[in-house]
Amino acid sequence: xxxxxxxxxxxxxxxxxxxxxxxxxxxxxxxxxxxxxxxxxxxxxxxxxxxxxxxxxxxxxxxxxxxxxxxxxxxxxxxxxxxxxxxxxxxxxxxxxxxxxxxxxxxxxxxxxxxxxxxxxxxxxxxxxxxxxxxxxxxxxxxxxxxxxxxxxxxxxxxxxxxxxxxxxxxxxxxxxxxxxxxxxxxxxxxxxxxxxxxxxxxxxxxxxxxxxxxxxxxxxxxxxxxxxxxxxxxxxxxxxxxxxxxxxxxxxxxxxxxxxxxxxxxxxxxxxxxxxxxxxxxxxxxxxxxxxxxxxxxxxxxxxxxxxxxxxxxxxxxxxxxxxxxxxxxxxxxxxxxxxxxxxxxxxxxxxxxxxxxxxxxxxxxxxxxxxxxxxxxxxxxxxxxxxxxxxxxxxxxxxxxxxxxxxxxxxxxxxxxxxxxxxxxxxxxxxxxxxxxxxxxxxxxxxxxxxxxxxxxxxxxxxxxxxxxxxxxxxxxxxxxxxxxxxxxxxxxxxxxxx
Numbered sequence: 001x002x003x004x005x006x007x008x009x010x011x012x013x014x015x016x017x018x019x020x021x022x023x024x025x026x027x028x029x030x031x032x033x034x035x036x037x038x039x040x041x042x043x044x045x046x047x048x049x050x051x052x053x054x055x056x057x058x059x060x061x062x063x064x065x066x067x068x069x070x071x072x073x074x075x076x077x078x079x080x081x082x083x084x085x086x087x088x089x090x091x092x093x094x095x096x097x098x099x100x101x102x103x104x105x106x107x108x109x110x111x112x113x114x115x116x117x118x119x120x121x122x123x124x125x126x127x128x129x130x131x132x133x134x135x136x137x138x139x140x141x142x143x144x145x146x147x148x149x150x151x152x153x154x155x156x157x158x159x160x161x162x163x164x165x166x167x168x169x170x171x172x173x174x175x176x177x178x179x180x181x182x183x184x185x186x187x188x189x190x191x192x193x194x195x196x197x198x199x200x201x202x203x204x205x206x207x208x209x210x211x212x213x214x215x216x217x218x219x220x221x222x223x224x225x226x227x228x229x230x231x232x233x234x235x236x237x238x239x240x241x242x243x244x245x246x247x248x249x250x251x252x253x254x255x256x257x258x259x260x261x262x263x264x265x266x267x268x269x270x271x272x273x274x275x276x277x278x279x280x281x282x283x284x285x286x287x288x289x290x291x292x293x294x295x296x297x298x299x300x301x302x303x304x305x306x307x308x309x310x311x312x313x314x315x316x317x318x319x320x321x322x323x324x325x326x327x328x329x330x331x332x333x334x335x336x337x338x339x340x341x342x343x344x345x346x347x348x349x350x351x352x353x354x355x356x357x358x359x360x361x362x363x364x365x366x367x368x369x370x371x372x373x374x375x376x377x378x379x380x381x382x383x384x385x386x387x388x389x390x391x392x393x394x395x396x397x398x399x400x401x402x403x404x405x406x407x408x409x410x411x412x413x414x415x416x417x418x419x420x421x422x423x424x425x426x427x428x429x430x431x432x433x434x435x436x437x438x439x440x441x442x443x444x445x446x447x448x449x450x451x452x453x454x455x456x457x458x459x460x461x462x463x464x465x466x467x468x469x470x471x472x473x474x475x476x477x478x479x480x481x482x483x484x485x486x487x488x489x490x491x492x493x494x495x496x497x498x499x500x501x
Contacts, residue, residue, distance in 0.1 A: 030244055032171045034252040039122070039316030040259060041177035043224035045309050046125050046384070048264050049285030056217025058273050059207030061265040066208055067221035068257030070433040071228065074399060075253050077406035077427030078229065079246035084414065090229060091398050092330055097413065098405025098490020104491040105336065106472035107398045112327035114394035115320055117387045118226065120365040122317035124372070124383030129313055131379075133306045144379045148369055151314060155321035156362040167189070172274050173315040177308040178257055178259070180301055184289065185266035187296030188313070194292070195272035202268050215440030222437055223392040227319060228252040229399070247363045267292060324361045329354035334489045336475075362365060379453050390461045393441065396434045397465060403431030438462075 048060055056063040081094050091111045096104025127144035134140050188194055201207055211217055231248040268276040270292025279288045286309075295301045332344035344357040372383045410423040417423065442462055445453075452458055479487035 012214055022296065030196050030231050030248040031251050031255075032174055034228050035174060035256055038225050038227050038252070038256050039312055040174075040256065040263075041181060041305075041308055042122070042316050043260065044181055044263050044267070045286055045289050045305070046129075046380075047220045047224050047279040048267060050286045050385070051211075051217045051220050052268070052276055052280035052288065053212070053285065055211050055213050055215060055220055056208045057211030057266055057277065058202050059204065059210055060217060060221075061105060061202040061223040061261050061268065062205045062208040063217045064257065064260040064264055065203065067204055067225060068253065068261065070430060071222070071225055071253050072250070072257070073141045073426045074403055074430030074434070075228075075249050077403055077421050077430065079249050079417075080422045081402075081406050081409060081418075082231075082245045082249070083242050086408075090327075092327065092410075093491050094402055095398075095405040098407075098409035099401070101487060101490040102473050102476040103258070103401065103405075106469045107401050108327070108471055108491065109472035110465065112324065112331060113400045114226075114398065115324035116361060117368065117391040117394075118320040119155065119324055119361065120368040120372075121318055121384050122283060122313055122367065123148050123369060124379040124387070126151055126310065126313035126317055128378070128380035129306075129309045130191055131168040131497075133310050137303065137306065145369075145373060148379070151317055152362055152369075153363075154314070155318050156358055158318050158321070173308075173311045176304075176316075177312040178303050180293075180308055181259075181263050181289075182189035183297050183301055184270070184305075185263045185295040188270040188292055190332070191296055193266075194269040195275065196269065199269060199273060202265050209301055215378040215437070215444035215446045217443075218437050219389065219392060219441045221260075222396060223388050223432075225253070225256060226392060226395055227316075227323065228256065245408035250303065270296065293407040295492075309415060321358065321361060321365075325354045325358040328357035328360060334355060334491070336479075336486075336490070338486075338494040345441070377452075382455075386452055386455055386457045386461075389441070389458060389462065392463050393438060394465045394468070396438050397469070400431040400434040400438075402436070449499050469488055 051060045086092055092108030095107040127147040128145040131144045231245050267289050290302050328344045330342035344360055377383050406427040410418045
């Protein structure tokens with residue numbers, strides 16, 4: 001069994017690696033960055049219609065409720081560990097300390113891959129939203145790829161100039177999108193809940209398993225939160241990370257969860273149970289939100305919602321770009337390959353940003369978008385859906401592994417801090433539940449992804465995840481035997497004040 005304790009003789013020091021800019025954001029900034037990554041308006045208008053028609057049916061709010069409970073339980077152990085380790089690699093660092101460097105590198109590559117495919121996934125839905133909105137509101141017919149190129153450029157520029165710039169943009173976009181969704185939900189609530197009144201059927205957890213594909217419904221519920229754990233990625237750039245990161249994580253999970261359950265419930269009630277399923281399966285699934293918004297708030301809110309769907313998906317893609325760049329940077333600065341330390345492992349001398357990693361991520365996202373475009377995939381039903389499933393499969397495996405890393409970490413590193421709930425029961429339940437969601441998707445693969453259920457990308461997703469995980473483990477084993485000095489650095493770059501004591 002490999003020792004997972006740090007070696008102070010071989011750990012990178014502040015002089016050995018490029019650092020991100022410290023004290024760049026506070027608690028509110030970290031929360032906003034995490035919630036923007038979850039993208040409330042994209043999760044609602046992009047995911048809920050798909051979940052209602054092809055996943056959990058009218059039990060979609062219950063699917064969000066289940067996901068919130070599981071993720072809150074997971075966050076108990078995650079935040080306990082974040083009080084001891086602060087590193088921009090988040091899962092990579094946590095798992096390396098808990099389960100060893102080989103499992104850590106395997107999980108780090110999987111997490112980086114997940115965030116790398118999330119950006120082009122969001123660019124797909126952004127391009128779809130933008131094309132439809134510009135056509136409806138301005139009467140202009142602009143190809144989706146024009147918007148895709150524009151978003152790629154904006155994401156690259158935002159990362160180049162640092163997290164503080166991205167934070168300011170995301171806060172403005174997030175506040176407006178939350179406001180218009182809340183207006184719709186409150187409008188339905190104060191007017192008695194729609195045709196069926198205040199039916200509790202959508203909140204019944206049993207109904208989350210009675211739709212076309214319970215596995216797909218739960219999968220997209222978890223996907224709607226992906227990015228909440230990015231709070232830990234901003235630890236090196238935040239003020240007082242040991243206090244801020246745990247608070248920001250719980251605020252993001254519970255705040256987003258309550259909002260998702262309420263808004264999806266009100267959208268379904270506003271159209272009626274049967275009417276919601278018919279709208280979700282129609283040629284205009286966004287009407288699931290547009291219709292109650294128009295009826296209970298007004299046409300002006302529908303127009304605002306259409307534009308905010310565009311800006312919200314832009315904000316989400318920008319946040320995922322930042323996450324991907326930071327994971328690449330975290331892997332690069334430790335010299336997983338020597339050339340990476342001199343390239344993606346460097347930070348901008350003026351802005352303290354992972355600028356080269358950001359450019360690499362831009363190139364990767366552009367290549368994937370080009371491939372899907374040439375294959376004739378629709379930017380929403382094809383690119384967005386397929387890459388979301390692929391990335392979420394990877395990130396759920398990583399989150400489950402992180403849960404098990406918490407168990408090992410507190411047993412071997414901080415036995416004095418062990419707690420029956422925080423460091424054992426909660427992470428154990430969270431890890432098993434997340435693996436269960438992945439298993440549900442694999443078992444129900446024949447109904448997953450709606451129109452793309454027979455896609456090669458969908459069927460290859462579990463195998464792609466497995467190959468990347470095995471490759472990371474095998475390469476770490478190679479380093480252990482052939483380059484032990486580089487192997488000793490894997491997952492060990494943390495802030496000096498956060499080193500193990």
